[in-house]
Amino acid sequence: MSGPLIIPVFIPHEGCPHRCLFCNQHQISGQTIGKPVTAAAVQAEIQNWLERSNTERGAQVAFYGGSFTALPRSRQEELLAAAAPFIEQNLVQSLRLSTRPDCMDVEQAQFLQARSVATVELGVQSMNDEVLTAAKRGHTAAATEQAVVALRQVGLEIGIQLLIGLPKDSRATLRRTVEQVISLQPDFVRIYPLLVVKNSGLADLYTQGRYTPLSLAKAVLLAAFMKEHFDREGICVVRMGLQAGVELEASLLAGPWHPAFGELVASRLMLRQTRKLLAQAKTEAVRLSINDRDQSVFRGMKSANIERLRQLGLWQRISLVIDKKQLRYTVNNTHNRS
Numbered sequence: 001m002s003g004p005l006i007i008p009v010f011i012p013h014e015g016c017p018h019r020c021l022f023c024n025q026h027q028i029s030g031q032t033i034g035k036p037v038t039a040a041a042v043q044a045e046i047q048n049w050l051e052r053s054n055t056e057r058g059a060q061v062a063f064y065g066g067s068f069t070a071l072p073r074s075r076q077e078e079l080l081a082a083a084a085p086f087i088e089q090n091l092v093q094s095l096r097l098s099t100r101p102d103c104m105d106v107e108q109a110q111f112l113q114a115r116s117v118a119t120v121e122l123g124v125q126s127m128n129d130e131v132l133t134a135a136k137r138g139h140t141a142a143a144t145e146q147a148v149v150a151l152r153q154v155g156l157e158i159g160i161q162l163l164i165g166l167p168k169d170s171r172a173t174l175r176r177t178v179e180q181v182i183s184l185q186p187d188f189v190r191i192y193p194l195l196v197v198k199n200s201g202l203a204d205l206y207t208q209g210r211y212t213p214l215s216l217a218k219a220v221l222l223a224a225f226m227k228e229h230f231d232r233e234g235i236c237v238v239r240m241g242l243q244a245g246v247e248l249e250a251s252l253l254a255g256p257w258h259p260a261f262g263e264l265v266a267s268r269l270m271l272r273q274t275r276k277l278l279a280q281a282k283t284e285a286v287r288l289s290i291n292d293r294d295q296s297v298f299r300g301m302k303s304a305n306i307e308r309l310r311q312l313g314l315w316q317r318i319s320l321v322i323d324k325k326q327l328r329y330t331v332n333n334t335h336n337r338s
């Protein structure tokens with residue numbers, strides 16, 4: 001069973017020292033520009049989620065959409081205190097938040113831990129300083145390394161958010177980013193393909209013809225490359241692609257958007273595993289097992305995987321078996337089972 005219910009509370013751009021090139025949290029989160037969210041509104045949002053959700057797996061309140069630890073301490077206190085009564089009643093077990101890597105040190109991490117924060121997600125985006133400068137992030141890769149050390153020292157769970165398709169990023173710099181993130185050993189990673197949203201700096205570049213977004217196929221390929229490497233190192237990729245929503249779709253100008261982006265990546269990886277198993281079996285026929293919930297992922301969008309295997313003359317060598325016990329998103333040659 002997966003992790004706890006995440007109750008998102010959006011604090012769009014709160015704490016952000018400036019606007020990063022690609023960002024428009026107001027449009028992505030669907031929250032209008034206005035006064036910062038009040039403690040009462042935070043509590044109403046949590047209450048609303050608890051009333052309509054299944055919390056069997058526990059619940060965690062997440063402050064997303066801003067730079068939490070760049071806020072004045074009094075504002076951090078106010079937001080965390082708003083969630084505290086739900087923790088005291090054990091309706092919510094812990095808190096999580098997202099922030100910038102350059103706004104974290106041991107003292108800040110201890111402050112959060114003392115107020116029931118269990119997880120911190122760092123908006124890392126890239127580990128290449130040239131790419132970070134082009135994205136107007138205002139911090140370096142070294143800031144990420146220091147933030148991870150501080151969080152680890154205090155024992156908080158660490159998530160890292162990465163973007164694919166940033167200006168000046170390349171296959172080589174992305175590969176290096178993946179290697180560096182692996183060496184940091186975060187608890188989990190999120191991978192987002194860069195989208196051009198209205199009223200962002202990137203939207204200006206795009207309309208001036210100075211930025212070309214990735215195609216969907218290329219973004220899937222790069223995310224698959226990243227996921228394969230993180231999986232191999234036992235680093236969990238908890239999400240790929242932004243959550244679908246009317247606000248996001250209305251604000252989208254361009255970019256590799258797909259509501260089931262993660263599934264496209266999983267599908268690509270299943271094709272890769274299948275080809276590997278066939279190569280290992282040389283010319284023999286194979287009996288491949290997949291989880292019963294993965295049948296459409298295995299086939300690919302519009303049966304693209306099956307089509308590809310046919311083109312390669314490999315499909316006729318495969319007989320497919322459905323096995324409820326097969327690990328999700330994996331393919332196994334049952335002849336090789338012990």
Ligand code: SF4
Nearest residue numbers: 016019020023065066
């Ligand atoms: S990307 Fe993060 S730090 Fe940058 S403006 Fe958006 S919310 Fe703030």
